[in-house]
Amino acid sequence: MADSLEGLVGPSTGTLILPPHVDWSSRRPVRLDDPASVMEWYAAIMREALNDAEDLALMNCDLFLRVWPDLILPGRVRAAWQNSFPELR
Template sequence: MYREKFRRRLPESLDELHGPSQGIVELPLHMASSGMTSYDLGKPRQRMGLYRTVLHEGLRDDLPRYLNQDLLLELWPVLRTLVGRSVRAVWENAFPELAARTRAAA
């Protein structure tokens, strides 16, 4: 059930992810379930928190707006341990380059 929810939200390609790679990112309320709406991409913990939140709560149109392909690839080896099995499985099955990043980092 959860996997299908995340699968429906996936972009066609990681090339669609053109979100910011620096600066402050303000999330809309539908993604701010934790209460935090502002993330500084210059701060590693906030950057990781933003990506975790968007992967869990973001809708299909949110992913290209808030995720950046290069940052996602860079963060994935650690991020995959924070997002849970369903998100991890859906994203790695759809985008083998993410799974490859994990193997390369090991």
């Protein structure tokens, strides 16, 4: 869980290669200009992150807020983020 949404200062343009413990299946780059790609991999980061600070550092606040409503997440993950950040409700 992030300490603050403003702390999500990852890249907002270009491509991103996720660490193997987050993307163990394909190792394909995340295209940050493609909302579907961002949604898929932000959900993976939120589900699979082992080192929260390092893994969450891959996320960008603006991109996150744009895709949040459409992220497919386990109920417990969505609830935890919404409880920590009321602006996500």
